[in-house]
Amino acid sequence: MTGSIGSLLLLGASGDLSGRLLLPALGQLLDREDSRREVVLVGAGSEDWNSDAWQQRIRTSFADGKVSDEALQSVLATTRYAKADVTSPDDLQSLIDSCPPTPALYFALPPSVTVAACKALQQVSLPEGTNLVLEKPFGLNQESAASLNRLLAELVPEDQVHRIDHFLGRSTILNLLGVRFANRLFEPVWSNEHIERVDIIFDEQLTLENRARYYDHAGALMDMIQSHLLQVLALVAMEPIARADAVDLRDAKAQVLRACRPWNDDPVRAGRQARYTRGSIDGRDVPDYTAEPGVDPARNTETLAELLVEIDNWRWAGVPFRLRSGKALRERRKEVLVTFKPLPHLPTGMRGQALPDRLRLSMGPDRMALEMNINGPGDPLQLDRVSLDTDMNPGRLPAYGEVLAGVLDGDPMLAVRGDTAEECWRVVDPVLQAWRAGNVEMDEYAAGSDGPSSWADGA
Numbered sequence: 001m002t003g004s005i006g007s008l009l010l011l012g013a014s015g016d017l018s019g020r021l022l023l024p025a026l027g028q029l030l031d032r033e034d035s036r037r038e039v040v041l042v043g044a045g046s047e048d049w050n051s052d053a054w055q056q057r058i059r060t061s062f063a064d065g066k067v068s069d070e071a072l073q074s075v076l077a078t079t080r081y082a083k084a085d086v087t088s089p090d091d092l093q094s095l096i097d098s099c100p101p102t103p104a105l106y107f108a109l110p111p112s113v114t115v116a117a118c119k120a121l122q123q124v125s126l127p128e129g130t131n132l133v134l135e136k137p138f139g140l141n142q143e144s145a146a147s148l149n150r151l152l153a154e155l156v157p158e159d160q161v162h163r164i165d166h167f168l169g170r171s172t173i174l175n176l177l178g179v180r181f182a183n184r185l186f187e188p189v190w191s192n193e194h195i196e197r198v199d200i201i202f203d204e205q206l207t208l209e210n211r212a213r214y215y216d217h218a219g220a221l222m223d224m225i226q227s228h229l230l231q232v233l234a235l236v237a238m239e240p241i242a243r244a245d246a247v248d249l250r251d252a253k254a255q256v257l258r259a260c261r262p263w264n265d266d267p268v269r270a271g272r273q274a275r276y277t278r279g280s281i282d283g284r285d286v287p288d289y290t291a292e293p294g295v296d297p298a299r300n301t302e303t304l305a306e307l308l309v310e311i312d313n314w315r316w317a318g319v320p321f322r323l324r325s326g327k328a329l330r331e332r333r334k335e336v337l338v339t340f341k342p343l344p345h346l347p348t349g350m351r352g353q354a355l356p357d358r359l360r361l362s363m364g365p366d367r368m369a370l371e372m373n374i375n376g377p378g379d380p381l382q383l384d385r386v387s388l389d390t391d392m393n394p395g396r397l398p399a400y401g402e403v404l405a406g407v408l409d410g411d412p413m414l415a416v417r418g419d420t421a422e423e424c425w426r427v428v429d430p431v432l433q434a435w436r437a438g439n440v441e442m443d444e445y446a447a448g449s450d451g452p453s454s455w456a457d458g459a
Contacts, residue, residue, distance in 0.1 A: 006040060007099040008408065011086045011117060012108035013043030017135070019057055021166075022108060024065025025400035029408075031071040032396055038074070039408060040100050043081040044091075054081035087116040089123035096124060104131040104162075104407050110214075111137055118151050126155060133162040133407050136227045137218065138416070141432075142425035149418040159246070162407050163416035167228040167363075168235070169402040170414060171395025175366045176235045176336075177244060178392075186359075187240070189340070191315045196341045196356060198236060200229050202325040203333040205281050207447065212294025220305035221273070221435070224325035226428045230257065231416065232363075233321055236336055237311055246413040250420070256311060257423035263308040263320060267430035268439050270309065272455070273302035276328040279447030286328055286447035300442060303327045304451055307431060328447040336361040352376070352383030364399075366392040 008026070010018055030037055043054055055076055062072045080098070084091040086109065096103060107114040114134055132152065139145030152161050179186060189195070202224055208215060215223060234253035241248040262270035278288045290297040304326030311321065338359040346354045352373075360369040369389045376382035395402065406414045434440055443452040450456075 006038075006101050007042060007103045008039055008404075009042045009044065009095055009099055009103050009105045010108060011044050011105060012113075013054075013081060014045030014047035014049065014057075015108055017108045018043070018045075019061050020064075021400050022106065022404070023058060023061035024067070025398060025404055027062040027065045027067030027071055027075070028397055029401045029404050030074065031068050032401075037408070041075055041079040042095065042099055042103075043079070044084040044086060044095050045081070046083065046085075048083050049081055051081065054079070087113065087120050089120045092117070092120055093124045096126065096130075101127055102129040103127065104133060106133040106407070107135065109135075111140070115148060115151075118148070118155065121155050122151075129160070129410070130156055131160045131162060131407055131410060132156055133164060135164050137222060138163050138227075138421045139425060142422055142429050145422045145425050149422065152418070158418055159412050160410070161415065161418065162403075162412060163418070163421055164403055165228060165231055165414070165416050166399040166403050168231055168414065169395060169397070169399035170406070171393055171402070172363050172366055172399075173235065173249075173414065174244070175368075175392040176232075176361065177241075179361065179368060180236075181240055192317055192319045194340055195319055196339045197320050197322065198233075198339070199322045199324065199335075199337040200232050200236070201322075201333050201335055201337065202229060203329045203331065204325075204327050205329060205332050207276070207281075207286055207328045208289070208292045208295070210293070212292060216295050216299055216301050219273075219301045220303055220325050220327070221271070221307065221428060221432060225305055225307050225323045226424050227416075229323040229325060230260070230424045230427060231420075232336060233257075233260070233309070233323065234420070236338075237316055237321070239315070246411060246415075249413060250417045254417060254420045254423065256313075257420050257427070259311045259313045259316075260309050260321075260423070260427050261312060262427065262431060263310050267434045271305065271307045271431040271435070271440060272443065273306075273435055273440060274304040274326070274443035274445050274452050274455070275301070276303050276326075276447045277444050279328070279449065281328060281330070281448040289328075302435070302442065304329070304445065306455070307428065309427060326451065329445075330448055330450050334363045336363070350381050350383060351379070354383060355385060365394060368392055 012018060058075060058079065082095060084095055086092065107117060132155065139148050181187060234256045238252035238256045241252050276289050279286050289295060289303055306322060306324045309321045340357040342356050343354045354373050358371040369387045371387045373383050374386050376384040403414055443454065445452045
């Protein structure tokens with residue numbers, strides 16, 4: 001940990017990410033600190049904004065985040081904005097020189113611009129303790145991720161690089177760790193001896209939502225599975241840690257991801273893809289994906305992806321991990337579903353079907369449900385199915401607020417380490433190549449459905 005950060009230099013401050021997510025999260029963080037945190041916010045973007053326009057953006061974003069007037073006024077008192085070319089070493093040096101000591105540079109930029117800006121930083125004098133914050137996707141494949149890692153290593157130490165995965169806010173990480181390691185009930189059975197399969201699912205009702213410029217080049221596999229869902233897998237499958245801190249957590253995640261690979265090392269059979277067609281979601285008509293504004297049908301982009309992987313180690317050998325993510329589906333579903341193995345024997349005389357126990361860990365909001373068999377209400381020998389449900393700690397801040405707290409405190413616990421970013425690409429690269437080569441059929445599903453009817457074998 002490098003200590004508290006004094007300034008946040010927001011590159012791409014005039015963009016949608018900054019206005020819609022980062023600025024509201026910053027306001028919420030400042031609003032909810034036990035002791036008032038002082039952060040100087042410096043914005044830089046391509047828009048030729050004056051001070052009034054920049055302050056109005058902050059006011060609007062803070063209002064969206066329901067931030068107090070006290071927190072708003074504390075930011076407005078010191079903030080400033082500059083029109084800048086963030087790929088110019090001279091412009092970047094000027095921006096950094098205008099920041100108080102120990103700045104954090106947040107690249108709220110398209111991936112290609114982020115890479116260009118990092119290259120420009122090679123010609124800039126960075127203050128000691130500077131932190132760099134990058135959004136996904138981190139590279140476009142394993143080779144480009146490794147290249148970007150080498151570039152970043154020339155700029156700052158690894159623990160001062162924050163590769164953001166807002167999907168895993170601190171509360172979600174700690175909730176997963178709490179279930180795993182704070183309960184003797186689960187850890188002894190957390191292996192291939194007792195677990196049949198694990199499903200990690202992120203189904204959305206949302207459609208393209210005017211994001212064709214990014215999404216039509218990425219698709220579901222690159223957008224969600226390569227980054228977020230493999231990170232969740234690492235948390236679910238990692239070995240017990242000695243300390244709940246950045247070092248132990250990131251070491252344990254890296255160990256799991258190094259052992260991860262497509263099922264049976266067969267990238268063609270391990271993955272499947274589909275794209276939504278015209279349909280309806282909650283009474284709202286949804287056009288065919290290829291008819292969405294900005295979509296190029298020739299790219300053959302998937303909107304639903306599944307990847308079956310295995311973890312080649314003693315604990316998990318033989319257990320399938322199914323990663324699934326898609327858009328325009330019937331219901332919103334964000335969860336880890338752990339299915340335990342069937343009973344080896346049901347006593348004679350007990351009636352009904354003894355279904356396998358299942359543990360559901362929902363994310364956003366975080367909930368836990370344990371599905372199990374008990375005696376029925378009438379005949380005590382007739383089995384009944386129940387679900388024991390509880391809400392888990394929602395955390396003090398939304399995900400981006402937790403991310404910014406880690407950045408400003410110089411704590412990389414929530415950041416993706418460079419080697420694990422490369423390992424995630426190693427897992428999905430052969431699958432992406434098989435899809436781009438046309439070796440895997442593109443299935444279709446109506447918007448508002450559960451996906452292709454031929455995929456009904458999933459949990």
